[in-house]
Amino acid sequence: MAEQKPTHTPPRNATTGLGLAIGAATIITAITGIAFWLSYHHLHDVAASNGLGNSPERAWAWPAVLDLFYLAGELLILRASYLRTVDWWAIGLTAIGALGSISLNVAGVGAHAPVLQYVVAAVPPVAALFAFGALMRQLHTWFARRPQTTQAPAVVTGGRAESTAAPVPPMPEQAPALPPAEEQRPERPAITYRDARCAAIRPLYANGTRPGTAAMREALIAAGHGRVGDSTIRGVIRAEVEEHEPHLAQLPPAIGRPA
Template sequence: MAEQQPTHNPPPAGPWYARLATSAGRPAVLAATLIMSMPGEYHVARFAGWSDPWAYGMPFSLSSYAGIAAVVAATRPKGARGRVSATLGAALAIVLALAAQVVAHLVATGHMDHNQAWLIAVTSMVPPAVLAHLLHLAATPVPKPEPAPAAVTVERAEQPPVPPKPEQAPQLPPPPPNEEQQDPEPERPAIVYRDPRCVAVRPLYDNGTRPGTAAMRQALLDAGHGRVGDSTIRGVIRAEIEEHEPHLAQLPPAIGRTA
């Protein structure tokens, strides 16, 4: 089963003052915007006929409504129930907040008469409409996240049992060699080497191969001659051995040997 690698969120980029302005600036801008929007929304509520302290509820209802609808629209996945309604509600809350500011400033500057039936009617519908939509969003179930798919383990097919190997018949010992039929090995002629170290290397030729430098060096070490250079091993010791027995130079090289 493959292990999922943990995901690490990269650190925010930019200098510290940019990160500070981003983290601390957003709540500051939000607070300043709400404070600046409150007088206009308050005056529109007064134009519609609300008296104090009830007129102060208009800024809070519009601001809370816009925030709740925006959060619902952003947190619900695409296609979930209530997401489209929350998006429309957030847009409507922004439109109402903008209209309240425009109407309040037009009235304050004398460009508009606040005593108009349509303005009073629209403003009067805001609180019950906001309440109805928030109750609708609260009653809409939030979809639960789907569980992650379980890792699928692939079971190996059971291998058929291996049949036991048949018992082998006991091997008979080889017959004793017939000493009369065997040719006696030719005795190696007694050779007196100029370099006594040749005596430690000469038995390596008995395997039917021409020994390499590494094997001859090890034989010299085992015989207590110490470490001997490559040029001495090949140019002096092996050359003298093959000088006395030229046929040894024609043997095939040992497998894996060093020249």
């Protein structure tokens, strides 16, 4: 009788997780839009009462000097996530726009006002900062899990060398070095990772310890994946390795290596 091969079935909670993610993104987007509108309207009132009252067009345009800096910075941070890098200039733009918006919203209340008025003025820009940041974080996580691309060998066409980039499919896990024969353990089943970079991290568990951030970063660079942010190393790559093999998370940390 022929042996029936096991079939892979998606997790039962995959649909539920997607629905929750879409619902959360919808709510966060609504909060972001409302908060930006309240902040923008208050900054218009500040501009109108401080020199631009005779020019309604400029009073309405003035808040964009801050809020568009903030939005542009967040989008540049998102672009950096897509490219798997860190853009400190984008972070600076976001900080300037967000802090400027919060400060001027609060300052626009005036001196000697009740404390609650300052709180009411500060809530919209702070809410916009956190809501938009939460939305960008979800997209950052999605970008971090996408397959990487690699450069294909050059092909000579019509006397001209051309090369094309092709996506790298998830690589099967590389088996660690086996212990001496008397101590060999049963072979682990092959695992297909969503993120191909996990294959460079998994062998670090072979010595019976949980690798730290520095060791994982070195392994990723040696495998040709370039520099990766610490949060991505720990929260995405190592998290997926230990998701497939939960017992690895219980191993003691490697001595002298930060977790």
